[in-house]
Amino acid sequence: MMRRYGVGDRVFAGSEVSTAMQSSNSDGPVSAIPPELALAGHVLQHAPALIAFVDTDLRFRFVNETHRRWFGVDPAQLIGRRVNETLDAQSYLGARAALLQALGGQPTHYEGELASGRLRRYVHGHFQPDRDAAGRVRGVITVFTDITERHALELQLRESEQRFFQAFQHAAIGMALIVPGGQFMRVNAALCTMLGYTEQELLARNWRDLTHPDDLATSEALARQLLDGNRVAYHTEKRYLHRDGHAVHVQLSVSQVRDDAGQMRYVVTQVQDISQRRQFEDTLFRERRLAEATLNSIGDAVLTTDTGLHVTSLNPIAEAMTGWSASEARGRRMDEVFRLRDADGGAEVPNPLREAIRRNAIVNLSGKVVLAHRNGFETPIEDSAAPIHDHAGNVIGGVLVCHDVSENRALALKMIHLTQHDALTGLPNRNLLPEHLEQAVQRAVLHDWRCALLYLDMDHFRSINETLGYEGGDQVMQAVAQGLRETLREDETLYRCNGDEFALLLPRVDDASEATVLAERLLRQCARVAPPGAPSPQVGMSIGISVFPDDADGADALLRHAGTATYEMKLAGRGGWRRYTAAMSERAATLRNIEGALRDALAHETLALHYQPMVDAHSGRIVGAEALLRWQVNGHDVFVPDQFIPVAEDSGLIAELGEWVLHQACMQSRQWRQHRHPIPISVNVSPLQFRHERFQPQLESLLDSYGIGSGELELELTERTMMAGGDATTRLLQRIRQRGVRLSLDDFGTGYCSLSYLKHFPVDALKIDRSFVHDVIADPDTAAITRAIIAMARSLGKTVIAEGVETAAQADFLREAGCTLLQGFHYGAPMPAAELDRWLAATAA
Numbered sequence: 154m155m156r157r158y159g160v161g162d163r164v165f166a167g168s169e170v171s172t173a174m175q176s177s178n179s180d181g182p183v184s185a186i187p188p189e190l191a192l193a194g195h196v197l198q199h200a201p202a203l204i205a206f207v208d209t210d211l212r213f214r215f216v217n218e219t220h221r222r223w224f225g226v227d228p229a230q231l232i233g234r235r236v237n238e239t240l241d242a243q244s245y246l247g248a249r250a251a252l253l254q255a256l257g258g259q260p261t262h263y264e265g266e267l268a269s270g271r272l273r274r275y276v277h278g279h280f281q282p283d284r285d286a287a288g289r290v291r292g293v294i295t296v297f298t299d300i301t302e303r304h305a306l307e308l309q310l311r312e313s314e315q316r317f318f319q320a321f322q323h324a325a326i327g328m329a330l331i332v333p334g335g336q337f338m339r340v341n342a343a344l345c346t347m348l349g350y351t352e353q354e355l356l357a358r359n360w361r362d363l364t365h366p367d368d369l370a371t372s373e374a375l376a377r378q379l380l381d382g383n384r385v386a387y388h389t390e391k392r393y394l395h396r397d398g399h400a401v402h403v404q405l406s407v408s409q410v411r412d413d414a415g416q417m418r419y420v421v422t423q424v425q426d427i428s429q430r431r432q433f434e435d436t437l438f439r440e441r442r443l444a445e446a447t448l449n450s451i452g453d454a455v456l457t458t459d460t461g462l463h464v465t466s467l468n469p470i471a472e473a474m475t476g477w478s479a480s481e482a483r484g485r486r487m488d489e490v491f492r493l494r495d496a497d498g499g500a501e502v503p504n505p506l507r508e509a510i511r512r513n514a515i516v517n518l519s520g521k522v523v524l525a526h527r528n529g530f531e532t533p534i535e536d537s538a539a540p541i542h543d544h545a546g547n548v549i550g551g552v553l554v555c556h557d558v559s560e561n562r563a564l565a566l567k568m569i570h571l572t573q574h575d576a577l578t579g580l581p582n583r584n585l586l587p588e589h590l591e592q593a594v595q596r597a598v599l600h601d602w603r604c605a606l607l608y609l610d611m612d613h614f615r616s617i618n619e620t621l622g623y624e625g626g627d628q629v630m631q632a633v634a635q636g637l638r639e640t641l642r643e644d645e646t647l648y649r650c651n652g653d654e655f656a657l658l659l660p661r662v663d664d665a666s667e668a669t670v671l672a673e674r675l676l677r678q679c680a681r682v683a684p685p686g687a688p689s690p691q692v693g694m695s696i697g698i699s700v701f702p703d704d705a706d707g708a709d710a711l712l713r714h715a716g717t718a719t720y721e722m723k724l725a726g727r728g729g730w731r732r733y734t735a736a737m738s739e740r741a742a743t744l745r746n747i748e749g750a751l752r753d754a755l756a757h758e759t760l761a762l763h764y765q766p767m768v769d770a771h772s773g774r775i776v777g778a779e780a781l782l783r784w785q786v787n788g789h790d791v792f793v794p795d796q797f798i799p800v801a802e803d804s805g806l807i808a809e810l811g812e813w814v815l816h817q818a819c820m821q822s823r824q825w826r827q828h829r830h831p832i833p834i835s836v837n838v839s840p841l842q843f844r845h846e847r848f849q850p851q852l853e854s855l856l857d858s859y860g861i862g863s864g865e866l867e868l869e870l871t872e873r874t875m876m877a878g879g880d881a882t883t884r885l886l887q888r889i890r891q892r893g894v895r896l897s898l899d900d901f902g903t904g905y906c907s908l909s910y911l912k913h914f915p916v917d918a919l920k921i922d923r924s925f926v927h928d929v930i931a932d933p934d935t936a937a938i939t940r941a942i943i944a945m946a947r948s949l950g951k952t953v954i955a956e957g958v959e960t961a962a963q964a965d966f967l968r969e970a971g972c973t974l975l976q977g978f979h980y981g982a983p984m985p986a987a988e989l990d991r992w993l994a995a996t997a998a
Contacts, residue, residue, distance in 0.1 A: 203267075203276070203297035206283070209256060211236045214292065223299070224269040241268045248278060255280035255293040267297060275304040327403075327424030333380055333417050335359040347403075347426050349396030360422075365392035365400055374666045379409055380417060388601065389663045390427065402431040434600075453556040454534075457541065460510060460550055462487040469573060474534075474557065476527025479588060491553065496521035496533060506551045509538040513548055524555065533558050575649040577627055578634035583650040586658070590708035593660040594701055600661075605668040605700045607657040608715035609637075609675065612693035612727040614653035629682065633692060636678045640671075656715070665700045665732070672696045672730035695722040696730035704733045717741050724799060747792060747800045751784075754791075755809060760784050762817050763983035766992070767835070767954065767976045770968045775996060777867070779835040779956075779976065780818045781983045782810075802841055811842035812851055819859040821986050822866065830993040835867040837899065840874040849885060856892055863893030867918070871899050875914055886915045897954065918973075919946050923957025926977070930962050943971045 197204055198218040206215035212235050216228040226239070236252065237245045244267050251263035263278040276297040283292045321328050327344030329337055340355045348355070348363060364372050368391040378384040386408035392400040406423040454471035458464055464487055467479040475482070475490055482490045493502040502522050509516040516538045523531040536555030540548045575582045581589075593604040611633065617626050630653070637647055637655065648656045657675075662668055679694045697718030705711040714733040720741065722731040731737075754760050760782060767777040782798075784791045801807040818834045825831055842848060855861070868889065875882060875898065890896060897918035921942060928935040946953045955967045958977030967975060981992075 205295045208292040224272045244268045275301040329422045330419045363393045402428040456553045492525040496523045506538040506553045510551045515539045580649040594708045603662045605659040606715045608697045608719045609655040610695045611653040632682045640678045693728040695727045698732040748804045764989045765983040766981045767974045777833040807839045807841045808845045819855045823859045837869045867895035869899040918952035920954045926957045940970045
């Protein structure tokens, strides 16, 4: 009986399959082969897989050409042969179970080695039962794909993973894999031992459960940066809590592992117990600080050298007695810094330290000897010298100790203390800061951690001094210093640098966010200081932050960049903190350029005044003009006032600039008077200019020189200017008014001045700020406030001027509300004097 097999939709005898397939592989014509069979044969023969048909007797009835390519076997020779005759025993045994299962009617898979002769491949096999029309299994279609390379890679991966986890588990330091939520995914034995937990106990915990509460905020910040992709890895030191409750100081190295989509899978954490090292470091640090404090406070000069007699350190007494600072002296020859002379004859005396190191013994100075100061004067001294040894007893340097035996010693000690400490607050002063900064940077490099400097500048402290007087200002300064000091940790040092400026050194920070968190705390502490009798209940402060090595490459840059960041904060409005960025240096350079160019512009008189007309609210007639400073070349602004006025104030140029403006305005007033167009000119006066001791004499001189009559000049002053200085300011304002100069209160409503203060100010007019004018039409609340201001001012007999009027609707509202004068682009932009002169002439005609 002839069996029949199905290929596609065609059923044909097994011999036909063989014949058809052989024909498809021959070089002769294939026109006798049906098209559908030819296509099927082509696909089967050239498929990149091993395809065969096996009947129920486990004999091959179809074998494709891939057998030749894989194993060098002619497919025709396999037809009719049993499977076990063509495969080696191991391959057959591996595939036999899958083959029999398929003959039983169940599709199945097989993965393993397939070999014929010496050739072997690792394959994935699929066994599909083939049924006849009655549903009986008549054979199995087998398809094998070559996964040899993939299998080799998988073996390598498994071996790699096995090596990794062997290294992970038996590492000498603690290791952990942690999922993004913070749960431990895998821990090794060393970590379990370090923290006192079993593996299962740790796997049930989150790293936050084990972190010391004081270190949790910093750890959370670092973890967020890692999760957000702002960091790839980080290194830090922190404290874990042991199961028995004691703190374990550890050094962490944390790196992330992400999947192909960029999502974090887990982090790899290496944990090294550094508790003993930290204990040694803390002990060494305390001993060093104790030694430094001792050396700095004793009345003797102490100098140390290496074995080559090069200076390695000087204490403050030695600095005072030699005239050399420690930083200058370091590395110089001892005889250059510590010069000894015979008190009677003036001959040079050999330094006893040389003999002490040579003999490895203590040597005392004999006879009457004086120490020659760097500046030439001499101090009678007594001294002794001794070698310095290492732990093995080897001489590694020398120390020389001497003291002043003159009557001026006590005075000298006091002077030395004063040179290093602020007399008002008792804080270390700026003289100690550079050396301490250098030490902090060196320790940060040595231990691979960060240090930070915060530069603090009290806001508007001059106003506090003027309001409370210098005695009250001193009390405020002491209160601020005490409050800041109470906020700090033991190793954080506060310095008073200049007047109202402080510096705060953080010798170690694990993350830059610690410095910003402390800055926030300092701002809150400063705000709690309430100056007695001051108009404002708070003291403000601007803080600049620089972190080594993130923001600076050394001690000098750390100090410079913190100062730059403080200046940026002041420009941004004060009362907050800024961390240094490289762009700030560019802006600082720009500001320096502005300052230099402004000095040059003043020297060569390339500045100019433009004048914006003020008009009568009802008639529209020009009744005055405000002088506005402009810095232009060929009609274009070089810098606008908002850019160069703050620079002038910070650089001290504002007094000179203000004097120039007043001079030009008075000269222009005379010219208009001579042209029979006399109109009052209004001039803005900076608070710093107004408080300058030369302001009143300069004003008096200008009034006399240009014959300025009563009402021809008006000074615009801010609320803060009038509020500061108390009775002295009021008396000055009254003297100015007595000379016929009008006074107006500028930008009214934007400061802290109450309407009730108006009756105390000797002013003639107030100017409503443009921010109110801008919103009077659109905002009912602004409209109501503006009406109230105008009504209150008119009831007190003050002229009311509105600036920034840009539309007819605004002008109508202000006119109806009772405003006296209007100023703004609706009536005219600031213009050169000649242009306004032509306008005045046309109006008069």
